[in-house]
Amino acid sequence: MEMRKLLVVHDPNREEQPALEIAARIAGDIGARILLFGCIHSEVSGAEYENEEVKRLLREHKARLDALLEPVAAMGVEVSSEVDWDKDWHHAIVRAAARDFADIVFKTSLRNPRRRVLKFTGDSILIRECLCPVLLIKRAEQRETSTILAAIDIKAKNPNYQKLNQHVIEFSRRVVATLQADVHIVNAFPDFRLVPDRAEIVEQTGVPSDHVHIKLGAPDKVIVDVAKNIDASLVVVGNSHRSGLAALLHGNTAEKILGKLQCNVLAMP
Template sequence: MEKRKYLVVVDPSHERHLALERMLEIVRQERKWDLEFHLIMGFEIGDKTDTETPMEVVKSSAWFEDLLHPLDELGVSYTTEYFWTRDWRQSISNAASRYDCDTIMLCESSAEHKSGITDSKWDLVRRSSCDVVIADEGTTAPIKCILAAVNTQQQDDAHVGLAERVLERGIFLAEYFEADLHVVNAYKDSENFPDRSLIRRMSGLARENVHRDMGKPEDVIAGTAEKVGADMVILGISPRKGLSATFSSRTVEKVMEKISIDVVAIS
């Protein structure tokens, strides 16, 4: 039985809590997987205008009880944590490590699409040692189609391992949600053409579910997501370090800015 431990981040500044909605969708599938959920709400230190503790603030807010009501109705077992923080990313990372979570779930907002994902969220995605799901408003239940983006042209151990992890997560999520799985591989020119048979062997997918297109990765991935009607895109964070890692990470960030559906970042 697959076991997954989720850290679900509740952002009090958001009106709609997409990470919680996605958590509910996961629970409603009623699959026979062992799932654990830890809900965490962080308050930036700049928001602290009095001496109340985070727990006192939450207890005095009826809205948070309303927020958790659907979870309680379903009988979901979860734990909660509240904190003030000067470093949002580090606090979330520490919580994920403390509870040994393998997936962090965040909430996207339409305002962030206009100016790019916030620095603290992007830094968390880039540096996280576990999967990070950024739930976005373009994804609605049920999840019917998942797109996994890979780069099979790079054949060093690190990149091959990353592609395998992306496909492995795609296969798991497609099975869990009973969704169709597609794979896309962008390439820059004819000398950089990806091997379809290799992708099929790695993924076990039919020919029509494997897509190869020439162009910038962010354009190819976003275009393919629209073409297949994807509800979720799985992306790999490059294992490279230094300046090359920065450029690679920016590519992933550009993909996230071009689509308005859930993104699963795999490192």
């Protein structure tokens, strides 16, 4: 997982921008560049003035984004901004990420799980449709030692699930190698005929055995329980059921855990 181009979604409804704060720290550490992306739309009356009014609003919003980027640029980070005029802001983000060949999307996520009663939210669309990983940020504070929980299914037979596993495992191994965080692995299993092999997980991920959590139960419930028990600052999960009937009926694990956690979630496609 290379991170050279970071697309950060601007939240127009709040002064603080946790997504930009975290992206700036990471970009400063690894030499990545940041594109701060905004999407606005409002009703503009008077057809003869519409084009000029839209242009004015876009200029004003871009100036707001550029002001937010000034302290980031002062850190030596390469920055740029872009604003789209579109009612469909979540799909505008998906298109912007593809257009910019973004390696990862950073977005501040809703804190209130009650606002996720209808599961198909803007965050859900990003998780399902972005071609790159999506980091949904709920907390921006910097810890002395971060704790990462990576969710895998070591016994997966489906090629798509095996690919997701590999993405999550590769990410975990890189973090372990850099000693930048305390990495834990969680593997849920549905019944005792499918108990994962702890030694295999240790070998593949590079984490110590006492950091491997193998538990019976539904993946979303197990992940949430373990994340809370170890006070995880980030949960990394493969993004299954991105499309089709399974996505419509069941959603995916990343969507299911979002409203139940107060830590950041990285969804890997």
